[in-house]
Amino acid sequence: MGMHEVSFKLRHECPYRDLSERFPRVSIREWHLQDCQILEVTAPDDAEGSLIDELQSIGTILHTTTDGPDLHVIVQSCACSLEESIVHTFERYNCVHLPPTLYRDGWEHYSVICFDEGDVSALLGDLDADREIDVISKTAIEERHVPHSSLVSVDTLFDGLTDRQLEALRIALDAGYYDQPRGASIADLAAETTVARATFEEHLRKAENKLVTNAGQFVRLLTETRDPALRPESRQPTPLQGD
Numbered sequence: 001m002g003m004h005e006v007s008f009k010l011r012h013e014c015p016y017r018d019l020s021e022r023f024p025r026v027s028i029r030e031w032h033l034q035d036c037q038i039l040e041v042t043a044p045d046d047a048e049g050s051l052i053d054e055l056q057s058i059g060t061i062l063h064t065t066t067d068g069p070d071l072h073v074i075v076q077s078c079a080c081s082l083e084e085s086i087v088h089t090f091e092r093y094n095c096v097h098l099p100p101t102l103y104r105d106g107w108e109h110y111s112v113i114c115f116d117e118g119d120v121s122a123l124l125g126d127l128d129a130d131r132e133i134d135v136i137s138k139t140a141i142e143e144r145h146v147p148h149s150s151l152v153s154v155d156t157l158f159d160g161l162t163d164r165q166l167e168a169l170r171i172a173l174d175a176g177y178y179d180q181p182r183g184a185s186i187a188d189l190a191a192e193t194t195v196a197r198a199t200f201e202e203h204l205r206k207a208e209n210k211l212v213t214n215a216g217q218f219v220r221l222l223t224e225t226r227d228p229a230l231r232p233e234s235r236q237p238t239p240l241q242g243d
Helices: 013-020 045-058 085-091 117-130 143-148 163-174 185-190 197-224
Strands: 006-009 027-031 036-044 057-065 068-078 096-097 101-103 107-112 134-140
Touching: 013 027, 013 045, 013 107, 013 185, 036 045, 045 057, 045 068, 057 085, 085 096, 085 117, 096 117, 107 117, 117 134, 163 185, 163 197, 185 197
Parallel strands: none
Antiparallel strands: 006 107, 006 134, 027 036, 027 101, 036 068, 057 068, 096 107, 101 107
16 A cells, blocks of 8 residues: 555657657647647747647647747647547556656656555556556655645646756756755856856756746645744744834
């Protein structure tokens, strides 16, 4: 027994996975909405022409915007049959899918919550029977974490971050930029990339700002349920100088 969160990637026939394989720098996030799917597509803007043509062939483009060098497209699609969706396999093993599904570099990425370790093993065994699968992580969820909304997808925390911003965060973490003392400077980090120092710093600052903003709801939840002294109504205003 015991709850687990499992993240894995796999390959099987699906037009979105195929699209991500043909456009290696493209990320596709998929949500189910009644009888269709909503796709959020992030890509470098140099792929715009050919990618837009491909997306129009699989659905209706609802919105297009750019964020610096990145292109964002929202598509409504019914290309994949929901009756054949792999999500129904999760349900057969009493597992809860944590959307969105991520398609990248020819792989489908999923996260699920399982309420029994036996269900985890049975699900992975079923998927491995006729698909290429790679388990990325399997984490036990402690009881004391359940009230803090363990069913929230990790993807929510990184919502809105572009691939370049995520990569900037990864480079900073790997280089010890957030250690005390710092293991690297912004100039050191930028030197590991092909972009200018100012451009890299902009990617990193935007990533940090979005990450903190997305985490705000969880910070408020945790402070409400842990330490009464941290709640807004318990805090006393700090006197201004001269008061």
